[in-house]
Amino acid sequence: DAGITQSPRHKVTETGTPVTLRCHQTENHRYMYWYRQDPGHGLRLIHYSYGVKDTDKGEVSDGYSVSRSKTEDFLLTLESATSSQTSVYFCAISQGERGYTFGSGTRLTVV
Amino acid sequence: GEDVEQSLFLSVREGDSSVINCTYTDSSSTYLYWYKQEPGAGLQLLTYIFSNMDMKQDQRLTVLLNKKDKHLSLRIADTQTGDSAIYFCADHGSGNTGKLIFGQGTTLQVKP
Numbered sequence: 202d203a204g205i206t207q208s209p210r211h212k213v214t215e216t217g218t219p220v221t222l223r224c225h226q227t228e229n230h231r232y233m234y235w236y237r238q239d240p241g242h243g244l245r246l247i248h249y250s251y252g253v254k255d256t257d258k259g260e261v262s263d264g265y266s267v268s269r270s271k272t273e274d275f276l277l278t279l280e281s282a283t284s285s286q287t288s289v290y291f292c293a294i295s296q297g298e299r300g301y302t303f304g305s306g307t308r309l310t311v312v
Numbered sequence: 313g314e315d316v317e318q319s320l321f322l323s324v325r326e327g328d329s330s331v332i333n334c335t336y337t338d339s340s341s342t343y344l345y346w347y348k349q350e351p352g353a354g355l356q357l358l359t360y361i362f363s364n365m366d367m368k369q370d371q372r373l374t375v376l377l378n379k380k381d382k383h384l385s386l387r388i389a390d391t392q393t394g395d396s397a398i399y400f401c402a403d404h405g406s407g408n409t410g411k412l413i414f415g416q417g418t419t420l421q422v423k424p
Contacts, residue, residue: 232410241320243400243416244355251409259411291354295410298362300345300402303354 204228207292207304214311220279222307224292226272232295233275235259235267237288238306244291250275282311314338316403318415325423330388332418334401337382344377345402345412346386355400358386388420396422 204227236244246259248267293301347355374387402412
C-alpha cells in the first residue's frame with residue numbers, strides 16, 4: 202500500500218489566521234491532489250500537483266494556495282481562514298488506472 | 313465541465329441486494345471507480361471498470377456500465393451491516409492529469 206499521511210488530523214483555528222495542512226507520501230508518486238469534502242457536495246478538487254514546483258488549480262481553489270518543494274510533500278495553505286473553509290480535507294496520490302490512494306483526512310474547524 | 317451525479321441515500325435490509333446508481337457526463341471517460349468511506353475515515357477503492365467493459369464482478373460486488381446512457385451501477389449482493397458507509401462514484405476523463413471527478417456520495421444504511 203502507498204504510504205500517505207496527513208497532518209494534523211484535527212485543527213481548530215480562528216477566522217483570519219493562516220493555516221497549513223501537510224500531505225506526505227513515501228513512494229515517489231508524481232501526482233498529488235487536495236480535495237475538500239462537504240455534505241451534499243462530495244469531494245471537490247482544490248489544487249493538484251504533477252511534479253516538484255508544478256501545480257494547478259482545481260474547481261474550488263479560491264482562498265487556497267499550495268506548494269510542492271519536494272516530491273514527497275504537498276502543502277495546502279489557507280492564507281486567511283474563513284468559516285466557509287470549515288471542512289474535511291483529503292490528500293490523494295494517483296496510482297494510474299488504479300485510481301487514488303487517500304490520506305485519512307484533516308478535519309478543520311474555523312471559528 | 314464534467315459532472316457526476318448520485319442519489320444521496322439508500323436503505324436496505326441485511327441480506328438483500330443493494331444497487332447504487334451513478335450518472336456521468338464525460339463521453340471521454342476512460343475509467344470509472346467506486347470508493348467506500350466509513351465514518352471518520354478516508355476513501356478506499358472498492359473496484360473500478362475500464363470504459364470498454366460492460367460488467368465487472370468481484371466477489372459480492374458487480375459493476376455495470378452503460379456507456380450509451382453514461383450510467384454506472386454498483387450492486388452489493390447479500391448486504392451486511394458492515395457495508396453501511398458512503399459510496400462514491402468517480403470518473404477519470406481522457407486527460408493525463410489523473411484528476412477524478414466525484415459524485416456527491418450515496419449513504420447506504422443497512423438495517424438488521
